[in-house]
Amino acid sequence: MSMYISAYIIDIAALLYLAGAVYSSTALNLFRKKPFLIGIIFTVIIIVSEAGTVFAGNGNLNLRSINILCNILGFALAPVIPLAIAFIFDRRFFRRYRFLLIPTFVNIVLTVLSPLFKLIFYVDASNDYFRGDCFFIFIIVYIINFLLLVISTLKIGRERNYPMMWKLAALSLFTICGTSIQLVKPSAYSSWHCVTLSLILYFLLMSEFDSSFDALTGFYSRAAFEKATKQIKETKAFSIIILDINNFKNVNDTYGHDYGDAVLKTVAAVIRKSFNKHYTCYRFGGDEFSILSDETDQEKIEQHLRAMTNNLGEMREKGEPLPTVSYGYSIFHGGEKLDFQKTFKEADEQMYCFKKIQKADAAKKKTTA
DSSP states (O other): OHHHHHHHHHHHHHHHHHHHHHHHOSSSOHHHHHHHHHHHHHHHHHHHHHHHHHHHOSSOGGGHHHHHHHHHHHHHHTTHHHHHHHHHHOTTHHHHOGGGGHHHHHHHHHHHHHHHHOSSEEEOTTSOEEEOTTHHHHHHHHHHHHHHHHHHHHHHHHHTTOOOHHHHHHHHHHHHHHHHHHHHOTTOOOHHHHHHHHHHHHHHHHHHHHHTBOTTTOSBOHHHHHHHHHTOOTTOOEEEEEEEETTHHHHHHHHOHHHHHHHHHHHHHHHHHHSOTTEEEEEEETTEEEEEESOOOHHHHHHHHHHHHHHHHHHHHTTOOOOOEEEEEEEEOOSSOOOHHHHHHHHHHHHHHHHHHHHHHHHHHHHHO
């Protein structure tokens, strides 16, 4: 028994350290911290409860009540952990689909009633633990909640074009295997050691995820852009688009930096709206953006650019003093050695040519006015 208790102490120490890392993290978004900490707290409670069942379930009749209480806490809270992790990824998911929480509440009710009706578990008069007739419901609810975690994570990955599929698959497989061992063999207390490691790995994954994005616009950061360009295969066809907000300095000087930040967010939202999932957007720096895509059809690229220009024009017609955006693009068709800097320079030069034309047109309009 001392071996199990020592392992639990190590798990709790690791979780407390993780709680401190989450609380002080500058890479993790603020809205993720609360559900992360809730998940850690619940995991600590479950580990203490499991340790309590090991300690109280040794045949000592005086500890039967403690054994029952610890089992109630463990079985009631265990399916909540995947939900807490899911909230870390997407807090909107369960607000839209609240009915998905029903299985968890059913499990809690059945667990609380188990000491009387032997549903999820029961502890007999000799203080021996047994699985109840409805133990399968606990397993089903745990699996459902874990699948919801996977779905919500993949949903965020698809929305942001973030390549986390294989990382999530490996982490999911690790968690499933680790928790399944104890389901098959109850005496092998491996589940919460595995969950502790999974929470640490989720923290690393989400820290990497959040640090890849620009906090103001929600686009990928320049560091993420540079990382992505290094991973482009030489034979793979792709396109790059460079966008720059015209006269952005005048916006800051006229309306102030707060409004300038609002303009950046608005323009970024319009860009995101105008391009589909095949286009990954980056804030390259200041008022400049870049887009990488596997689209190499010139007409389709220009169609999205026209949509962006039209969307910005419609917002200006409604009274918002939004500046225009210059852009340029370059297409690499593959089949030859890639010189990314050359492709990037072509897009950048095209963008600056477009900017000069727009400035000249603006100057003519002022003269004729």
